[in-house]
Amino acid sequence: MAILYYPKDSVIARVNAWNPNYEQTVIGVNPNMVFYFDTGSGINAASASMLAITASWALTASISTVLNSSSVSDFSTSSSFSVSSSYAATASVALNAVGAGNASAYSTIFTSSTNWITCSFSDASTQIVNITQSGSYSFTASNIPQPGNSQSADILVYVNNTAIFTSSLNFPSTWINVGSSWPTSITASKNMAIWLKAFDNSTIIGTANAQL
Numbered sequence: 001m002a003i004l005y006y007p008k009d010s011v012i013a014r015v016n017a018w019n020p021n022y023e024q025t026v027i028g029v030n031p032n033m034v035f036y037f038d039t040g041s042g043i044n045a046a047s048a049s050m051l052a053i054t055a056s057w058a059l060t061a062s063i064s065t066v067l068n069s070s071s072v073s074d075f076s077t078s079s080s081f082s083v084s085s086s087y088a089a090t091a092s093v094a095l096n097a098v099g100a101g102n103a104s105a106y107s108t109i110f111t112s113s114t115n116w117i118t119c120s121f122s123d124a125s126t127q128i129v130n131i132t133q134s135g136s137y138s139f140t141a142s143n144i145p146q147p148g149n150s151q152s153a154d155i156l157v158y159v160n161n162t163a164i165f166t167s168s169l170n171f172p173s174t175w176i177n178v179g180s181s182w183p184t185s186i187t188a189s190k191n192m193a194i195w196l197k198a199f200d201n202s203t204i205i206g207t208a209n210a211q212l
Helices: none
Strands: 011-016 023-027 033-037 043-048 051-055 087-091 107-109 116-120 126-131 136-142 152-161 167-170 192-199 204-210
Touching: 107 116, 116 126, 116 152, 136 192
Parallel strands: 051 087, 107 126, 116 136, 126 152, 136 167
Antiparallel strands: 011 023, 033 043, 152 192, 192 204
């Protein structure tokens, strides 16, 4: 099924097209516009003297332009005209977007009123915590994989530290550091990356690297 929308009382004529299986409707609108619908009721082509195409979601897009084509005879007036078009195509969301790369969303961890930092294994794999005030900060974890599911989860916590004094850090004694040992402090204005991996047997391993 194809649906055409046009102003009321703008139909000039309905006549047979050059193909006897089709009928042509002449509509008095400006600018002149031609639509072609395929058998799947999708718009196959559209042309006009000026046509702007926009979409909130575009799966794929292709554009074909014909400029100054050979004259086409107008059956109703026996006059001739040239077919040409110029248009712009835009989309706010494109599935086959260029430039997205492997970018992914991250989440922000907010410290509690008592300076607890909760790292969630069900949020984004990259998480950021902002330390703006010097103090004593303690880490904990939530949403660890449920026992018996043979599952694990990884997160990377980036500590963005803008405090002007050194802060102390406290890690749970049950967390296993696969490097040397968990840091006990973070120097003023220095940042840190903490990698954590949780298993469904409540084991959490990881390591931390501070900016030099």
